Amino acid sequence: GENVEQHPSTLSVQEGDSAVIKCTYSDSASNYFPWYKQELGKGPQLIIDIRSNVGEKKDQRIAVTLNKTAKHFSLHITETQPEDSAVYFCAAVSSARQLTFGSGTQLTVLP
Amino acid sequence: EAGVAQSPRYKIIEKRQSVAFWCNPISGHATLYWYQQILGQGPKLLIQFQNNGVVDDSQLPKDRFSAERLKGVDSTLKIQPAKLEDSAVYLCASSLGPSGYTFGSGTRLTVV
Numbered sequence: 001g002e003n004v005e006q007h008p009s010t011l012s013v014q015e016g017d018s019a020v021i022k023c024t025y026s027d028s029a030s031n032y033f034p035w036y037k038q039e040l041g042k043g044p045q046l047i048i049d050i051r052s053n054v055g056e057k058k059d060q061r062i063a064v065t066l067n068k069t070a071k072h073f074s075l076h077i078t079e080t081q082p083e084d085s086a087v088y089f090c091a092a093v094s095s096a097r098q099l100t101f102g103s104g105t106q107l108t109v110l111p
Numbered sequence: 112e113a114g115v116a117q118s119p120r121y122k123i124i125e126k127r128q129s130v131a132f133w134c135n136p137i138s139g140h141a142t143l144y145w146y147q148q149i150l151g152q153g154p155k156l157l158i159q160f161q162n163n164g165v166v167d168d169s170q171l172p173k174d175r176f177s178a179e180r181l182k183g184v185d186s187t188l189k190i191q192p193a194k195l196e197d198s199a200v201y202l203c204a205s206s207l208g209p210s211g212y213t214f215g216s217g218t219r220l221t222v223v
Contacts, residue, residue, distance in 0.1 A: 006153075032210050043115075043202055043214035044154065051210075089153050097142065097209050098167065101153030 002027040002094045006102025014110050019077045021105045023090035026071065032093040033066060033073050037086045038104075044089055048075070080109045113137065115215035117203050123221045129191035132218045136184070136205030140213075142166075143180055145188050146202040148217070154202055160186065193222045 003026040013019050031052040036044035050057045050064045057064050066073040090102040116135040124130050136143050141162050146154035159166040162183035180186040200217040
């Protein structure tokens, strides 16, 4: 089955700086890659996603890049704000429509 | 649209007791998933339903866990008997197609 590796496990940045989270996946048939933000006591919430036929997608301060050859995708958050502090998960969806998550990154934005 | 509803939000039970969680997916979403999220880890798939049929339950510990989705709408996940290592958040999610997964807020289970 699919295996998703995520790094780093914790990340602290100063407010206004950028944050980058990286993931790799194992199943070359995976074709959809969402990113989720999870706040304490809540379920994961979709913040951005990318499909396998696209290399990059941007939504305001958030961008995601995908390298299918290397089976690697990344989340970039620019101009970070304290409210960006949360746990972020990458995920990959296989042809069986199963969502496999990475292990998560605890992002802390320091004021 | 209304989100994925789960209940209860919290549950504390003693080991060897039984417990059940309920999920009501987004209306019209044919696919329903149950995930287990242990503290500090990413959610792990337990079972996937397509309408009222099981697509994948390979990660479900069938000696103690069971799940059903009658009439292809609501779903119930049961644990009997519970073990200490079952302490986790149980998340339900639904999707209409190969994207757009929506998660509920989860049920936090503590087994003592």
